[in-house]
Amino acid sequence: MVLPRARGLVAVARAAQGRRRVDSAEGCPSPEPASRRAALYVHWPYCEKRCSYCNFNKYVARGGVHEAALRHCLVTEASTLLRLSGVRRVESVFFGGGTPSLASPHTVATILEAVAKAAHLPVDAEVTLEANPTSAPGSRLVEFGAAGVNRLSIGLQSLDDAELQLLGRTHSARDGLRTLAAARRLFPGRVSADLMFGLPAQRLGPWLGQLRELLRHCDDHLSLYQLSLERGTALFTRVQRGAVPGPDPELAAAMYAEGRSLLRAAGFRQYEVSSFARHGALSTHNWTYWQCGQYLGVGPGAHGRFVPQASGGHTREARIQTLEPDNWMKEVMLFSHGTRKRIPLGELELLEEVLVMGLRTDVGITHQHWQQFEPQLTLWDVFGASEEVKGLQERGLLVLDHRGLRCSWEGLAVLDSLLLTLLPRLQEVWQQRSPRPEPGG
Incomplete structure (x- = not known):
């Protein structure tokens, strides 16, 4: 409505x-x-x-x-x-x-x-x-x-x-x-x-x-x-x-x-x-934010993440609005918005954000959620064969199972240290899957 x-x-x-209270992690999806x-x-x-x-x-x-x-x-x-x-x-x-x-x-x-x-x-x-x-x-x-x-x-x-x-x-x-x-x-x-x-x-x-x-x-x-x-x-x-x-x-x-x-x-x-x-x-x-959904940032210095579909865009952009209020207002009056930076996010960059943001939550990253951003390479493909990741699981810090990838209660407190293992692993598998073109090709 x-x-x-x-x-x-x-x-x-x-x-x-008087709105109905909804647990956001389990709420009904929008049409x-x-x-x-x-x-x-x-x-x-x-x-x-x-x-x-x-x-x-x-x-x-x-x-x-x-x-x-x-x-x-x-x-x-x-x-x-x-x-x-x-x-x-x-x-x-x-x-x-x-x-x-x-x-x-x-x-x-x-x-x-x-x-x-x-x-x-x-x-x-x-x-x-x-x-x-x-x-x-x-x-x-x-x-x-x-x-x-x-x-x-x-x-x-x-x-x-x-x-x-x-x-x-x-x-x-x-x-x-x-x-x-x-x-x-x-x-x-x-x-x-x-x-x-x-x-x-x-x-x-x-x-x-x-x-x-x-x-x-x-x-x-x-x-x-x-x-x-x-x-x-x-x-x-x-x-x-x-x-x-x-x-x-x-x-x-x-x-x-x-x-x-x-x-x-x-x-x-x-x-x-x-x-x-x-x-x-x-x-x-x-x-x-944590589910890597789209968000629009309005106002001086605001950040956003969205696909500019109205102009035919297909790639998500990181956007940053002009910082200083007076300069931002001048730009808005001239151009109807004060976007200072537009940074296209590559496929790997987007997956890195999905990983970092998703693991901040107790739900972590479900297989279904990951596939929305990467339908070809599963979480098992990326992390399942890694001995370092298995070591984190054996220490009780990380869980990779039928639900997806998530931190344990203990792991959530040391997420930054876990990412030192997980991000390089994602980058390594991605590079193996997407070899660089031959020089001159």
């Missing part, structure tokens, strides 16, 4: 909020072929301030944001990319950033209305908004719900005020829990919270205490993210200068191991390396 234009945005939002379906990511590039650890494409608008112009460009680019891709059904929409909860609910509603005009956007489609506690009081969350948002991802990051200060966050632990409580009342079963680990001077016991406290307040979805010190960030500089100690990798590994065990005991399914859900509250949008 397409979003009816005459019903109004509030009525549409109410219908969306549209995969080539005509996609998720949509919308990037809001502005923040109140830059966090000390963040190197994402975000900006602090000193002179204020010209939101009407930005909204117009987001609508224009979304409509253009939907047309270029030939996508007829948008499975989910994710407003990320930056801090999209700084945008007006009117902007969110206008973008969703434009998407519904350009493609089929089901009334039960997942529409997620990333929200920071200081920019999302309860009254504003009500307005976002009326605009069409039906899921929130809240950037708590920590429940320790000293850690929040170190990270450069603008909210306190109390602010975070207050926003979380308001979100749960408005979007029951549709709220996710982020918690970071591996921070400088962080200790295992107190962090597990934070996680237990969060379990008393959180809804059905949690994401655990390890701090990554990125060059060019304020926190990286402080560590380099010795102002704060560097993160301890062994301690971070212990925190991750203890944290995922605690969540499993609490009834959460670790359906992806960093993502935990119970009661079937998986993120439909993120599942599209």
Whole structure:
């Protein structure tokens, strides 16, 4: 059912909020072929301030944001990319950033209305908004719900005020829990919270205490993210200068191991390396990424993966939009989109993505899923005869059976090390199957 234009945005939002809960990994397939379906990511590039650890494409608008112009460009680019891709059904929409909860609910509603005009956007489609506690009081969350948002991802990051200060966050632990409580009342079963680990001077016991406290307040979805010190960030500089100690990798590994065990005991399914859900509250949008589905990236610096079918394309492209907001807006006004890079993905590159992304999930890569991307070379053909892969299976880290290829519970925690074996194996078999042409041929 397409979003009816005459019903109004509030009525549409109410219908969306009453959507049927579906486990994304086992949901009913859409009647549209995969080539005509996609998720949509919308990037809001502005923040109140830059966090000390963040190197994402975000900006602090000193002179204020010209939101009407930005909204117009987001609508224009979304409509253009939907047309270029030939996508007829948008499975989910994710407003990320930056801090999209700084945008007006009117902007969110206008973008969703434009998407519904350009493609089929089901009334039960997942529409997620990333929200920071200081920019999302309860009254504003009500307005976002009326605009069409039906899921929130809240950037708590920590429940320790000293850690929040170190990270450069603008909210306190109390602010975070207050926003979380308001979100749960408005979007029951549709709220996710982020918690970071591996921070400088962080200790295992107190962090597990934070996680237990969060379990008393959180809804059905949690994401655990390890701090990554990125060059060019304020926190990286402080560590380099010795102002704060560097993160301890062994301690971070212990925190991750203890944290995922605690969540499993609490009834959460670790359906992806960093993502935990119970009661079937998986993120439909993120599942599209991990299953290598198509997604359109709208906004400054957004990334996408799709086949430009409207122009007769048959090869999936990796697309990157222009980073800087003002330059991106100029390009959108000139060309109706601000795509800066278009990178065609070869068959091997696409299979590498299928492998890397699929193994991030507990389902892994089924034989049927693999055959959608490679109908000739089976998972058995690639990995079945490898002694190194057999060794990983004997160590209980990897499973290759009638269902497909997947990590075990223990293997999911060390996926990066497993890929050091699996990716070269895929490349080797691919090269053997596709010999290079003779010189001059």
